[in-house]
Amino acid sequence: MKILMVSIFAPHFFNWTEQLKDSGHEVYWLDVFDSNTHVEKIDFAEQITGWRYKQDFKGRYLLKSKAPKLNKLINLLNERNLTDVLEAKIKEIRPDVVHSFVIYLSGVPVLPVIEKFPELKWILSTWGSDLFYYRKHQEYLEGIKKVLPKIDYLFTDCKRDHQIALENGFNGKFLGAFPGGGGFDLEKLEEYFLPFDERNVILIKGYQGKHGKCLEVLKAISGLHAEIKNYELVIFGAPTEVFDYIESSKLKTWNNLQCLEKLPPEKVLQLMGRSFMYIGNSSSDGMPNTLLEAMVMGAFPVQSNPGGATSELIENRKNGLLIEDPFDIQAIQGDLKEAISGALDVKTGIAYNFENIRPLLDRNKVRKQVLEKYKLIESELN
Structure with a gap:
């Protein structure tokens, strides 16, 4: 044909x-x-x-x-x-x-x-x-x-x-x-895959603009310093607006925060393989590719759910967290606090994705x- x-x-x-x-x-x-x-x-x-x-x-x-x-x-x-x-x-x-x-x-x-x-x-x-x-x-x-x-x-x-x-x-x-x-080439990605107990990164998609709503996540995160201080916080794909916000907020003083510009896809997958949690927030999307990467690489996904697309893969509080309102900073903060503190069984959620979602991809x-x-x-x- x-x-x-x-x-x-x-x-x-x-x-x-x-x-x-x-x-x-x-x-x-x-x-x-x-x-x-x-x-x-x-x-x-x-x-x-x-x-x-x-x-x-x-x-x-x-x-x-x-x-x-x-x-x-x-x-x-x-x-x-x-x-x-x-x-x-x-x-x-x-x-x-x-x-x-x-x-x-x-x-x-x-x-x-x-x-x-x-x-x-x-x-x-x-x-x-x-x-x-x-x-x-x-x-x-x-x-x-x-x-x-x-x-x-x-x-x-x-x-x-x-x-x-x-x-x-x-x-x-x-x-x-x-x-x-x-x-995804699952066999190739094995080299980037760290065991759950060795993961120490909370990874945030830095997109900000017409659809991306990273700033709402950062505002939520800024109230969780005690909970996050032992994690490495990495923001990737960040535009100028995100760098400017960090410079003007108390996040500037956090020594465990790293903000990066756009990265090659391979580097993102490497970060996913080291991440305990991945957070992506937008007001409009289909099935986010970075969400799929997180699920494939064993990071617990926290993802916005515009129009119900993300809930086709994530059952809220079981194998991930759904952000239903990308602008609700308090709700985002509450969910993140629960997941990071251990009140939510993140490890079981990741195991579910590994067994049930990863093979489909x-x-x-x-x-x-x-x-x-x-x-x-x-x-x-x-």
Whole structure:
């Protein structure tokens, strides 16, 4: 089967697509924003990059910074249109299916092209806030409602988003909820895995902004110095706002706190393998990849639950803690205090995840299931 992937440049996408290596499918990737970068991880796929500029002249970046108006005018003449490129590639490649990743970036923009090829099957993968957040905003909802009825096959990263899709016009075949980046190489990750009694890190996702709500966690943590003083507190992925908050609060005086900027995925997994507890808090998400990493690596997960996605894996107070209101500092503080003090049986919760959740996220198992879905699509084409 010829599959034309249409996606942004994203680790989730590369991890997902890697599952198709040696599958017998012929895979192509059109980079919708054209990073003009070849990705070794998916070097088995034909990568359509470097398409945006007719002439990639020297000094283009300098011109953009020094004369933005002139640069914009030049780009009107020099840039190719995504839809024109996609249409040409469909005619050239003659794919059996087009697979779009993220509806508002790689679905809505290409709808006019897809409609020109009514015999072409269309797959959509959603992850994160793709449907949950953007369907609440009219300018995005209009596009979502136009695209979903045209989708033949749907992958999501949580069951919640299947329901949202149904409510907004999807009437195709649901292929299932899978981790957005595929599963995890459990055997490889064993080297990062410390026994429970040797773990001394409380790990916090530092995202702060439109969705990330790390500051609420830090405000909750700041009232638990006595309980946390014997732990190593590590914040990762922190933007300037988080560093500024720490500098202006009493957390600045804590000698057991370390705040880090964005880390490579491998480093995050290493930290997870040393962590007693992982905390992630956001107002909007799908099934958070870092939550899955925590469960795979044996850290007790404390995670926000927007729209009920996280509760598909976590039973509150059994194998993790659910933050139902990401802005409720007192509730977050109370739950953390209970878990850290030993009032909650954290060790049993981790053991449950290890026995029941971790095996479901094995990369080989997930890959086999995903390839079966592509095989199903192929069978329906004939």
